[in-house]
Amino acid sequence: MPHLLHLDSSADLESSRSRAISAAFADTWRSLGDDHTVTRRDLHRDPLPHLGDPALHWPPRLRAPGASPDPAAEALQAELIHELVAADVVVIGAPLYNYTVPSTLKAWIDNIHLPAVTAPFDGDDQQPMLGRTAVIATARGGVYDPGTPTEGFDHATPVLEIILGTTLGMTVETIATNLTLSRHLSMDDAARERSDRELAEAVDAARASARRLG
Numbered sequence: 510m511p512h513l514l515h516l517d518s519s520a521d522l523e524s525s526r527s528r529a530i531s532a533a534f535a536d537t538w539r540s541l542g543d544d545h546t547v548t549r550r551d552l553h554r555d556p557l558p559h560l561g562d563p564a565l566h567w568p569p570r571l572r573a574p575g576a577s578p579d580p581a582a583e584a585l586q587a588e589l590i591h592e593l594v595a596a597d598v599v600v601i602g603a604p605l606y607n608y609t610v611p612s613t614l615k616a617w618i619d620n621i622h623l624p625a626v627t628a629p630f631d632g633d634d635q636q637p638m639l640g641r642t643a644v645i646a647t648a649r650g651g652v653y654d655p656g657t658p659t660e661g662f663d664h665a666t667p668v669l670e671i672i673l674g675t676t677l678g679m680t681v682e683t684i685a686t687n688l689t690l691s692r693h694l695s696m697d698d699a700a701r702e703r704s705d706r707e708l709a710e711a712v713d714a715a716r717a718s719a720r721r722l723g
């Protein structure tokens with residue numbers, strides 16, 4: 510049974526582009542058949558608590574002596590990791606907030622990235638997500654093209670690529686839409702045209718990706 514984990518983190522419940530792209534992916538996934546199941550987690554509507562204890566970054570055998578994290582926080586973390594490991598594909602709506610991921614998404618990352626559990630550590634090759642695909646649906650108010658003054662300012666997509674790709678061993682596909690603030694800021698017609706075109710292309714790309722991966 511091909512199973513999708515669908516995450517969103519935009520605080521915009523009206524006109525979010527990252528939500529539109531991730532929804533296009535999830536809707537296409539469902540349309541592939543009743544056996545194509547989806548677990549939905551909206552990290553903005555149902556925010557996770559920030560990691561309250563550094564011991565939770567480690568499995569019990571690697572924790573500092575005397576560490577005793579809150580059992581409820583530990584149970585929640587186990588649930589999140591179980592949810593991740595059950596997924597064949599993960600799609601993540603990840604808008605750019607202050608040049609990084611929304612704090613709601615960061616709280617999820619802090620809970621699922623555990624050395625020697627979901628990531629290799631010190632000779633322990635635990636990598637249950639190895640070879641599976643993560644699709645990042647990102648939306649950025651500005652533009653971060655090579656050669657622009659803001660090249661390299663986007664720290665959202667790179668951290669997801671490092672955690673999900675390099676560390677968890679997943680294949681990461683990124684679907685990006687830029688200039689999403691072109692209607693609010695004084696941008697020219699070319700910027701507005703690019704903004705609209707990229708959204709349409711991103712939604713098409715999400716549908717195509719879901720058909721391919723499903």
Ligand SMILES: Cc1cc2nc3c(=O)[nH]c(=O)nc-3n(C[C@H](O)[C@H](O)[C@H](O)COP(=O)(O)O)c2cc1C
Pocket residue numbers: 519520521524525526527528604605606607608609648649650651652689690
């Ligand atoms: C709290 C906050 C911080 C933002 N910071 C940035 C930023 O650093 N760079 C940028 O290009 N856009 C920034 N934006 C604009 C968003 O990236 C843009 O509105 C994007 O479309 C949001 O994704 P969404 O459409 O899925 O909600 C910010 C928006 C918010 C709400």
